[in-house]
Amino acid sequence: MSGVIRASGNEVVVEQLEKMLKLANEGKMSYCAIAMLAHGVPVQYVVQHFGDTWLQPHMAGVLKELAADVDKHVAQRTLPEPTEPADYVTYNVPAGSLSYDFLIWLINAEMTRVREKGMAPLKVKFWHGHDHNPQLDEQRARMYFNVVKPSLKLIGAVETKQMGGRFEPVYTPKPFLEYFKKGETIPKFRAPDNERKQMLGFADCVTITLREATHWPHRNSNLEEWLAFASYLQKRGHRVVFVRDFEKATETLDPFEISPDASRDILIRTALYGVAKANLFVSNGPATLAVFGDRPWLQFVQLEADGHTYYANTPAFWLKFHGLKVGEQYPWSTKQQRLVWNKKDNFENLVEEWESLFS
Amino acid sequence: MQETDQVLRAHGNDVVVAQLEKHLEEAKKGKVAYAAVAFIAHGSPLPYHCNHFGDSWLEQAMPHVLEELIKGIEKHLDIRTLPAPTLTPDHVTYNVPTGPMSYDSLVWLINAEMNRIREGAPAPLKVHFWHGKDQNPQLDDVRAKMYYNVAKPALRLLGAIEENQEGGWCEHVYTPAPIVKRCRGGEKVPKFKAPDKFLAEMREYSDYVTITLREAPYWPHRNSNLKAWSKFAKYLTDKGEKVVFVRDTDKADEPFKNWPICPMASHNLMARAALYEVAKVNLFVSNGPVSIAMFNDKPWLEFVKIEPDGHTYHMNTPWFWRQNCGLEVGEQYPWSSDKQRIVWDKKDDLENLIEAWDALAL
Numbered sequence: 001m002s003g004v005i006r007a008s009g010n011e012v013v014v015e016q017l018e019k020m021l022k023l024a025n026e027g028k029m030s031y032c033a034i035a036m037l038a039h040g041v042p043v044q045y046v047v048q049h050f051g052d053t054w055l056q057p058h059m060a061g062v063l064k065e066l067a068a069d070v071d072k073h074v075a076q077r078t079l080p081e082p083t084e085p086a087d088y089v090t091y092n093v094p095a096g097s098l099s100y101d102f103l104i105w106l107i108n109a110e111m112t113r114v115r116e117k118g119m120a121p122l123k124v125k126f127w128h129g130h131d132h133n134p135q136l137d138e139q140r141a142r143m144y145f146n147v148v149k150p151s152l153k154l155i156g157a158v159e160t161k162q163m164g165g166r167f168e169p170v171y172t173p174k175p176f177l178e179y180f181k182k183g184e185t186i187p188k189f190r191a192p193d194n195e196r197k198q199m200l201g202f203a204d205c206v207t208i209t210l211r212e213a214t215h216w217p218h219r220n221s222n223l224e225e226w227l228a229f230a231s232y233l234q235k236r237g238h239r240v241v242f243v244r245d246f247e248k249a250t251e252t253l254d255p256f257e258i259s260p261d262a263s264r265d266i267l268i269r270t271a272l273y274g275v276a277k278a279n280l281f282v283s284n285g286p287a288t289l290a291v292f293g294d295r296p297w298l299q300f301v302q303l304e305a306d307g308h309t310y311y312a313n314t315p316a317f318w319l320k321f322h323g324l325k326v327g328e329q330y331p332w333s334t335k336q337q338r339l340v341w342n343k344k345d346n347f348e349n350l351v352e353e354w355e356s357l358f359s
Numbered sequence: 360m361q362e363t364d365q366v367l368r369a370h371g372n373d374v375v376v377a378q379l380e381k382h383l384e385e386a387k388k389g390k391v392a393y394a395a396v397a398f399i400a401h402g403s404p405l406p407y408h409c410n411h412f413g414d415s416w417l418e419q420a421m422p423h424v425l426e427e428l429i430k431g432i433e434k435h436l437d438i439r440t441l442p443a444p445t446l447t448p449d450h451v452t453y454n455v456p457t458g459p460m461s462y463d464s465l466v467w468l469i470n471a472e473m474n475r476i477r478e479g480a481p482a483p484l485k486v487h488f489w490h491g492k493d494q495n496p497q498l499d500d501v502r503a504k505m506y507y508n509v510a511k512p513a514l515r516l517l518g519a520i521e522e523n524q525e526g527g528w529c530e531h532v533y534t535p536a537p538i539v540k541r542c543r544g545g546e547k548v549p550k551f552k553a554p555d556k557f558l559a560e561m562r563e564y565s566d567y568v569t570i571t572l573r574e575a576p577y578w579p580h581r582n583s584n585l586k587a588w589s590k591f592a593k594y595l596t597d598k599g600e601k602v603v604f605v606r607d608t609d610k611a612d613e614p615f616k617n618w619p620i621c622p623m624a625s626h627n628l629m630a631r632a633a634l635y636e637v638a639k640v641n642l643f644v645s646n647g648p649v650s651i652a653m654f655n656d657k658p659w660l661e662f663v664k665i666e667p668d669g670h671t672y673h674m675n676t677p678w679f680w681r682q683n684c685g686l687e688v689g690e691q692y693p694w695s696s697d698k699q700r701i702v703w704d705k706k707d708d709l710e711n712l713i714e715a716w717d718a719l720a721l
Contacts, residue, residue, distance in 0.1 A: 004388060007391070007392040009412075009414025009415075012413050012414075013393065016410065016413075021379045021383055023408065025366065027366040027671045028372070028400040030371035030375065032375045033432065034394065034396050035394065035396075035428055036393075037391070039390075039416075039417065043420040045420070048382070049428065051372070051374050051399075053371075056436055057436060058405050060433060063409075066395055066411065067421070067422045067425040069409070070395065070418060070421045070425070074419055097416075
């Protein structure tokens with residue numbers, strides 16, 4: 001995979017800076033101040049100001065205006081204080097993650113409800129900000145309508161219009177480790193009966209979920225290796241079903257089966273994972289469904305060095321946000337539910353881990 | 360005037376562009392996820408543009424970062440902010456890192472001398488050149504040249520002296536609006552006087568018409584129309600006048616066609632002032648050295664090409680002249696004689712040069 005690995009938001013930054021440079025090149029801009037932030041803990045940043053210092057006394061005022069505008073943006077997307085009991089929760093759509101990370105948020109909300117003895121079911125309000133702008137671009141809209149909203153059914157939650165619910169910005173499972181240690185039960189995702197029935201025909205298959213995204217392509221599945229591994233499984237009598245990335249849902253992978261429905265519909269996907277013999281992943285959102293499911297799974301996590309642009313697969317991130325040191329497993333996982341640490345998804349590793357899974 | 364299709368760049372714009380290019384290159388490496396940028400241009404009200412963009416996940420961290428940026432700027436400003444004055448008005452302080460290093464320092468000097476006289480403080484005016492709390496006068500090559508060749512020697516033109524004592528007054532006046540106001544209020548405007556030694560050296564140019572050329576690489580649209588001035592010199596000599604050209608400092612020693620030049624005046628402020636003082640008349644386009652003629656007794660003409668308000672070169676807009684020079688387009692400095700004239704909004708082409716010259720009726 002070639003090309004620069006770009007942090008989330010980097011494309012917009014580059015595009016806007018190019019516009020700014022074009023504006024500056026018109027000749028009139030004499031003084032400039034810039035702040036650039038990168039993901040990390042603590043947030044990494046550089047600040048600089050340059051140009052005709054004659055204008056410097058005016059810059060502080062301009063920056064205060066800029067800061068006020070940022071504050072205004074943040075305020076538009078800051079939820080009001082909660083007023084309802086713990087069975088009412090509110091998802092902050094414009095500020096929140098619209099991805100499989102929502103599933104973690106949902107698990108956390110449900111655990112809070114149970115801990116605080118809120119009445120079932122969990123009632124979820126999707127809040128669109130004070131300005132009713134949910135900040136849905138094409139990508140976010142797709143995740144919102146195809147992943148986030150339908151996933152309530154996986155945990156028996158329902159949607160509500162009632163404001164005043166709680167919102168805890170938890171998108172990674174670290175807090176669960178503490179709750180689990182204290183004896184709390186980790187909820188499991190379960191597909192509705194209708195979808196389960198629909199997928200019963202796939203019982204005992206081995207699913208291979210491919211990551212084939214255009215963003216962060218370095219994280220994508222090594223397709224050739226997975227295909228070779230699928231042959232290996234087939235020769236040993238296993239039925240293999242590939243779940244392709246949404247964009248490639250219907251593209252065939254002959255001679256192997258694919259499940260376009262699972263690619264497109266999170267309920268079907270969950271049902272498939274729920275009836276499978278084992279579910280195999282690289283580091284990717286849908287693995288969350290397996291992490292909070294009962295079936296065996298393997299997830300190949302290829303770590304990056306701390307400080308890498310793709311922060312979410314660095315040891316520092318895993319420790320801070322998942323609560324796991326490299327080599328550790330989620331405490332609620334079984335022996336057949338395993339993170340495969342720092343191994344590439346090549347044929348040799350896939351076979352080795354598969355064999356150890358059922359040995 | 361040299362024609363150019365290049366972009367006119369405001370002061371500091373080349374630095375802004377160069378630094379933005381560097382930041383863009385850094386952003387292209389992929390890690391930068393959120394950014395905020397603020398621009399300011401010269402003008403009134405101050406034109407500015409600011410924006411923030413990227414992954415809004417990081418938005419909450421930005422106000423804190425901007426606060427740090429503001430503090431950094433305020434620290435810079437503080438380092439270059441003069442302490443409050445403690446001395447009498449015959450002691451003045453020039454803020455070298457923030458003040459202009461150009462012929463604008465002459466206007467500052469005239470204003471400081473007027474303050475001294477108004478406040479009844481004893482002569483001479485004593486000037487301290489302050490280099491900032493960090494002793495960094497911010498002198499790049501161009502500023503250093505102007506500091507040592509214009510700002511410092513200029514004291515002698517007004518009988519002022521340099522001192523090392525801090526605590527003097529500093530009124531940030533680099534353009535003549537306050538002087539215009541005070542003159543209209545009845546105050547006398549001081550005149551520059553070249554030292555006798557230089558007057559003696561320039562005596563040979565008595566009754567010459569001086570033509571000061573602007574030939575700078577920056578703001579080339581302001582440069583003198585060399586062809587027209589050469590033709591005009593011919594027009595003058597045909598009428599029996601004697602002409603000498605004063606080239607821009609960088610071209611001081613280069614011949615200009617076959618016209619007499621005065622390299623010494625290009626290089627040395629005292630010689631320049633002396634030349635303008637002994638000459639019959641001094642002719643300029645809009646350029647720093649005209650400040651010397653403005654504050655002496657000899658006839659002069661300055662061709663000022665006005666740009667519309669909002670133009671990148673804001674210093675020749677009606678707004679700038681009104682705000683900073685105290686003049687509406689068409690007006691003259693109140694201390695000027697009827698033979699010391701700004702020629703408003705006329706290009707320095709041959710026709711205009713002749714027309715303005717004839718109108719002088721010398």
